[in-house]
Amino acid sequence: MHRYIPHTEEEIKEMLQEIGVGSIDELFVDVPKTIDGYKIPDGKDEFTVRKIVETLAQKNKAFQPENVFLGAGIYYHYIPTVVKHLAANPNFLTAYTPYQAEVSQGTLQMLFEYQTMMCELTGMEVANSSMYDGASSFAESLLMATRITGKYKMLVAKTINPEYRTVARTYTSPIGIKIEEIGYTELGAVNLDELKAKLDDETAAVAVAYPNFFGVIEDLKTIRSFIRQNVIFIVVAEPVSLALLEAPGTFGADIVVGEGQSLGVTPNLGGPGIGFFTTLEKHVRKMPGRLIGQTKDLDGKTGYVMILQTREQHIRREKATSNICSNQAYIALINAIYLSIMGPQGLKEVAYRSYNNAHYLAKKLEEAGFPRIFTGEFFNEFVVRVSTDYRNRWHEMAKDGILGPIPIDRVYKELGPSALVCATEVNTKESMDRLVEVMRK
Amino acid sequence: MTIFELSKPGRKGYELPTYDVPDSGCNIPEHLLRKKPPMLPEVSEVDVVRHYTNLALKNYSVDRGFYPLGSCTMKYNPKINEDMAILFTQLHPFQPRETIEGAVELMGHLKELLCEITGTDDMTLQPAAGAHGELTGLLIARAYFEDIGELGKRKKVIVPDSAHGTNPASAGMAGFEVIEIKSGPDGCVDLEELKKHLDETVAVIMLTNPNTLGLFEKDILTIAKMAHDVGALLYYDGANLNAIMGRTRPGDMGFDIVHLNLHKTFSTPHGMGGPGSGPIGVKSPLAQYLPVPVVRKSGEKYELDYNLPKSIGMVRTFYGNFLVLVKAYTYILTMGGKGLKHVSDMAVLNANYLRAKLSKTFKIAYDRICMHEFVIDNEEFAKKTGVKTLDIAKRLLDYGLHAPTIYFPLIVHEAMMIEPTETESKQTLDAFVEAMEKIAKEAQENPQLVKGAPYTTPVRRLDDVNATKYPVFRFKR
Ligand SMILES: Cc1ncc(COP(=O)(O)O)c(C=O)c1O
Numbered sequence: 001m002h003r004y005i006p007h008t009e010e011e012i013k014e015m016l017q018e019i020g021v022g023s024i025d026e027l028f029v030d031v032p033k034t035i036d037g038y039k040i041p042d043g044k045d046e047f048t049v050r051k052i053v054e055t056l057a058q059k060n061k062a063f064q065p066e067n068v069f070l071g072a073g074i075y076y077h078y079i080p081t082v083v084k085h086l087a088a089n090p091n092f093l094t095a096y097t098p099y100q101a102e103v104s105q106g107t108l109q110m111l112f113e114y115q116t117m118m119c120e121l122t123g124m125e126v127a128n129s130s131m132y133d134g135a136s137s138f139a140e141s142l143l144m145a146t147r148i149t150g151k152y153k154m155l156v157a158k159t160i161n162p163e164y165r166t167v168a169r170t171y172t173s174p175i176g177i178k179i180e181e182i183g184y185t186e187l188g189a190v191n192l193d194e195l196k197a198k199l200d201d202e203t204a205a206v207a208v209a210y211p212n213f214f215g216v217i218e219d220l221k222t223i224r225s226f227i228r229q230n231v232i233f234i235v236v237a238e239p240v241s242l243a244l245l246e247a248p249g250t251f252g253a254d255i256v257v258g259e260g261q262s263l264g265v266t267p268n269l270g271g272p273g274i275g276f277f278t279t280l281e282k283h284v285r286k287m288p289g290r291l292i293g294q295t296k297d298l299d300g301k302t303g304y305v306m307i308l309q310t311r312e313q314h315i316r317r318e319k320a321t322s323n324i325c326s327n328q329a330y331i332a333l334i335n336a337i338y339l340s341i342m343g344p345q346g347l348k349e350v351a352y353r354s355y356n357n358a359h360y361l362a363k364k365l366e367e368a369g370f371p372r373i374f375t376g377e378f379f380n381e382f383v384v385r386v387s388t389d390y391r392n393r394w395h396e397m398a399k400d401g402i403l404g405p406i407p408i409d410r411v412y413k414e415l416g417p418s419a420l421v422c423a424t425e426v427n428t429k430e431s432m433d434r435l436v437e438v439m440r441k
Numbered sequence: 442m443t444i445f446e447l448s449k450p451g452r453k454g455y456e457l458p459t460y461d462v463p464d465s466g467c468n469i470p471e472h473l474l475r476k477k478p479p480m481l482p483e484v485s486e487v488d489v490v491r492h493y494t495n496l497a498l499k500n501y502s503v504d505r506g507f508y509p510l511g512s513c514t515m516k517y518n519p520k521i522n523e524d525m526a527i528l529f530t531q532l533h534p535f536q537p538r539e540t541i542e543g544a545v546e547l548m549g550h551l552k553e554l555l556c557e558i559t560g561t562d563d564m565t566l567q568p569a570a571g572a573h574g575e576l577t578g579l580l581i582a583r584a585y586f587e588d589i590g591e592l593g594k595r596k597k598v599i600v601p602d603s604a605h606g607t608n609p610a611s612a613g614m615a616g617f618e619v620i621e622i623k624s625g626p627d628g629c630v631d632l633e634e635l636k637k638h639l640d641e642t643v644a645v646i647m648l649t650n651p652n653t654l655g656l657f658e659k660d661i662l663t664i665a666k667m668a669h670d671v672g673a674l675l676y677y678d679g680a681n682l683n684a685i686m687g688r689t690r691p692g693d694m695g696f697d698i699v700h701l702n703l704h705k706t707f708s709t710p711h712g713m714g715g716p717g718s719g720p721i722g723v724k725s726p727l728a729q730y731l732p733v734p735v736v737r738k739s740g741e742k743y744e745l746d747y748n749l750p751k752s753i754g755m756v757r758t759f760y761g762n763f764l765v766l767v768k769a770y771t772y773i774l775t776m777g778g779k780g781l782k783h784v785s786d787m788a789v790l791n792a793n794y795l796r797a798k799l800s801k802t803f804k805i806a807y808d809r810i811c812m813h814e815f816v817i818d819n820e821e822f823a824k825k826t827g828v829k830t831l832d833i834a835k836r837l838l839d840y841g842l843h844a845p846t847i848y849f850p851l852i853v854h855e856a857m858m859i860e861p862t863e864t865e866s867k868q869t870l871d872a873f874v875e876a877m878e879k880i881a882k883e884a885q886e887n888p889q890l891v892k893g894a895p896y897t898t899p900v901r902r903l904d905d906v907n908a909t910k911y912p913v914f915r916f917k918r
Contacts, residue, residue: 006866034693043777057528059543090504091497102898106500120479132569170754174616270534270759272716295908313610323610326570330712
């Protein structure tokens, strides 16, 4: 007997009898018995389990959000209390994919609203109901570009998050997609001359990040003006910034993807977060992932169902637009609750404070001898020149409770000693001033 | 009503602290500044609380009742798992290595436990779901064949026609050609059929075992030998691991690459569709191709190994859905080795009990001892009564139950795939049987009643044909 498993000895006997076998073992006649149980210790009571996991948790160091200056794709923002309370509802947490729509209207309506919010933020026409994370979402956008164009050459800005580019290579090389990287200028933005030179008739897509990995706000308008209409324009966007920055859809993006963790999700050591995926209606049949649509029931009442499922693996099998099945729907819920609470004004204030804090910090760091490496206008992250022993300093700072700007010279070797600084609305003036003091030491 | 319709301009649900950072002024070029604010809801905190609480009331869930969705292992999701995950939410994936000692150790322990459970030598915890694991596993196979100079000739992946759609879809994404083989009359892999297609052009055979009919592939050891004799690899879809724990291991059966669904077998909640987690275990010759980083024991400690020159790269950022890993780890600590065996024993007992009882009223596809699930074949029933599997499923909703998986596997027409899991009591199973018997009776006496179901749910049957024909993707004013 176990507290999660209700069978009494008596019931087991009755059930075996009903089945017509004499023992549990008889149910496993087809199974080659290759082991006699696992070499795994016996189960434990809740109290003991708690102690074991808590002991592990205590071996980590969590930082006060105001002392975090590390972003690079995962951000600390303030998360209103109601978010976790509402999301903890077991009718969300312990439901599965809305296969039976009539008893999943909560899930379906929530996802429909989430899709609407993502369309609004990105300025796009269609959003799916989630991908695994920002990187896989980006990788799938390249696969989609090939499906639309029948072409295999991708021009990808080097200013896109390095891990995203790694994941994209892993996803795309098996089907013969060639990724060519486009360098950056002293602005820290994509090199337009190089882009122009590499663009040709074989090009399926051009992909840039907005803001990019260096925090620089790419000029989407100018970039789009260089790209012919039939080349797919992919933008990897940071969703909080989109409350302040013009929506990529306005500039003619075909696909806008990214990581949604910054919308109310705790950092979680990087997962779960959520990949968002948005596009235009004309491309929708080439799109990966689940889509929720509005409809009517027999009585004419509004309801929601999964739509356009013939793109998906359970119907189209090897010709599906993606293999994705389980996704990150629960994180979509968190995004939707967060965006409902913040509204357009709250999100804009968060974006502006993040922007302003970063600019305050950039100025202070410059005065303290850490100049910015790039001159382009940035959102809430920027790259500074640091000394050669900065990496050690970074580890030292962590001991003092500061999660400092991350050294990036291992992934961008050409930059030399450099660090990516991040600020959001949770950093205070005091904490930023302290960072500057500590970095100066 | 949607949350957008609750919105009133100027209303708000947030409050930020007073702000004392000097304003540096906005220098974003005019054309890159947002002109029209996004239409997000403008609502109060109470509005938000009521909206989402009411939405949740429209959902069925494991915490509400029986959820026998075949192939999905909708077992109870222990509450302590959630509490343990919360202990790790504040960690940044890029924070210094020495500040995440406990998290790395947890991943190391979990990996060792899962290697023991799967009978594999090494593992990645990075994939975010089962299908993601499949893609990872097939990319590993691809890297292996490339490395030994055989990728040129090995282009095919064999999947049985009973396979889940993600198997062929993943194979396609990994750049392979998919060969679908017909199942034999007993519902298992037909060895003759397999032989016809199996040669040195085959890279991988993907199998689910027990398969999606809930039947154990009794020839598995032979199949493994056949695969290895032609130099192919054998891939294990772990969706159905809940049937065999403590008795056998995929690695022992001869599988080279194994995925797990932690959101199935290891009790992590399904969250309306995710997040899940799909670790991939491999036999040692394949370990060098795993995505980075790999968690490895080094002395007394665990390390994150990025130094795999032949790695396939990464399939997503960072370490995977880490919080899901914490939940699965908590579950394994709770159950222990013996407990996990008990899980499978009771899961298989429950399925067979339901099968035995339901076989009196419904036709079971391949009616013999099953594993943790089985499939009802309603083709004749539908011909006789006009009531289809879909109708029965909808009627079950009126009885306060979730329907089983329907129309999968594809090889059984009018399929209804039932997986009770071990956490359900005999009373629950009996109540399900009673509902199914009543519906069968209704189908004879008053088929229209069943065909019009459900009646008691928040909405009635929805028009999904027009929903796809004239799609409405988002709310518009
Ligand atoms: C047999 C089988 N294989 C693979 C999968 C895919 O797993 P996931 O949904 O976690 O991607 C499923 C899931 O539903 C399944 O039932």
